[in-house]
Amino acid sequence: xxxxxxxxxxxxxxxxxxxxxxxxxxxxxxxxxxxxxxxxxxxxxxxxxxxxxxxxxxxxxxxxxxxxxxxxxxxxxxxxxxxxxxxxxxxxxxxxxxxxxxxxxxxxxxxxxxxxxxxxxxxxxxxxxxxxxxxxxxxxxxxxxxxxxxxxxxxxxxxxxxxxxxxxxxxxxxxxxxxxxxxxxxxxxxxxxxxxxxxxxxxxxxxxxxxxxxxxxxxxxxxxxxxxxxxxxxxxxxxxxxxxxxxxxxxxxxxxxxx
DNA sequence: AACAGGGGCAACCGCCCTAGC
DNA sequence: CGCTAGGGCGGTTGCCCCTGT
Numbered sequence: 108x109x110x111x112x113x114x115x116x117x118x119x120x121x122x123x124x125x126x127x128x129x130x131x132x133x134x135x136x137x138x139x140x141x142x143x144x145x146x147x148x149x150x151x152x153x154x155x156x157x158x159x160x161x162x163x164x165x166x167x168x169x170x171x172x173x174x175x176x177x178x179x180x181x182x183x184x185x186x187x188x189x190x191x192x193x194x195x196x197x198x199x200x201x202x203x204x205x206x207x208x209x210x211x212x213x214x215x216x217x218x219x220x221x222x223x224x225x226x227x228x229x230x231x232x233x234x235x236x237x238x239x240x241x242x243x244x245x246x247x248x249x250x251x252x253x254x255x256x257x258x259x260x261x262x263x264x265x266x267x268x269x270x271x272x273x274x275x276x277x278x279x280x281x282x283x284x285x286x287x288x289x290x291x292x293x294x295x296x297x298x299x300x301x302x303x304x305x306x307x308x309x310x311x312x313x314x315x316x317x318x319x320x321x322x323x324x325x326x327x328x329x330x331x332x333x334x335x336x337x338x339x340x341x342x343x344x345x346x347x348x349x350x351x352x353x354x355x356x357x358x359x360x361x362x363x364x365x366x
Numbered sequence: 367a368a369c370a371g372g373g374g375c376a377a378c379c380g381c382c383c384t385a386g387c
Numbered sequence: 388c389g390c391t392a393g394g395g396c397g398g399t400t401g402c403c404c405c406t407g408t
Contacts, residue, residue: 121377121378122376122377122378123376123377124376124377156378158378158379159377159378162376162377162378163376163377166376166377167376167377209375209376209377210375213374213375213376214374214375216374216375217373217374217375218374
């Protein structure tokens with residue numbers, strides 16, 4: 108049994124949005140807010156698929172969007188986040204205020220990929236091109252100023268009371284992680300993550316907290332053995348958030364020393 | 367001036383996840 | 388517990404514009 112289509116395709120417009128359609132969508136959302144995307148087109152008098160409306164709003168019409176070229180700082184941040192998270196564009200976008208996942212994805216595919224290739228780095232692995240996994244395991248760690256080598260410091264502040272199934276997954280993984288630490292005693296897997304530029308922690312049920320949980324779990328996945336991760340550097344510092352209250356360097360003596 | 371090729375980006379597609387029933 | 392609708396996400400497509408010939 109197939110899934111029902113998200114909308115009646117026969118009577119919907121496709122392709123580029125007109126100014127009139129944009130205006131209809133904007134005024135409808137201003138009046139009624141986001142949500143109920145399936146019923147929105149009809150209510151707003153648009154001959155569009157609900158998904159199409161959502162995408163148009165999120166990627167183009169939202170008032171808080173930052174249009175224009177990416178800065179060098181944003182470039183580097185995207186590269187670093189991608190090295191940690193992979194193609195989790197929405198999570199990466201969550202760290203770049205005013206940027207959308209689609210925008211970042213496009214920018215990655217058109218600009219940053221090429222940038223990394225010109226540096227001799229594989230855009231997917233962020234490792235020097237031509238390096239095999241066994242090479243990675245056997246080689247002595249080498250520092251490269253442009254490669255995303257950081258030791259992930261992991262601190263699970265939610266232990267014990269989180270309803271998030273990720274936590275149990277974490278615990279299941281922890282033994283194998285410990286084994287890896289034994290293999291690589293220089294590996295520091297303590298991970299300290301917080302929302303940058305945010306002094307008040309989000310409440311448990313906000314979209315921000317869900318995204319944070321997702322971000323943390325993605326980072327947890329990223330802390331699988333990384334032989335090059337040899338220097339303990341607070342992630343906040345590595346990502347350029349030293350001034351953030353989230354930076355735990357003050358409480359991690361080793362990280363402070365190695366910053 | 368005309369055409370071809372490539373790059374950039376908006377939009378679409380199809381799958382996945384989750385809340386609600 | 389299973390099903391479904393709604394929403395979200397990553398990958399892909401296709402159009403438009405720019406540049407080179």
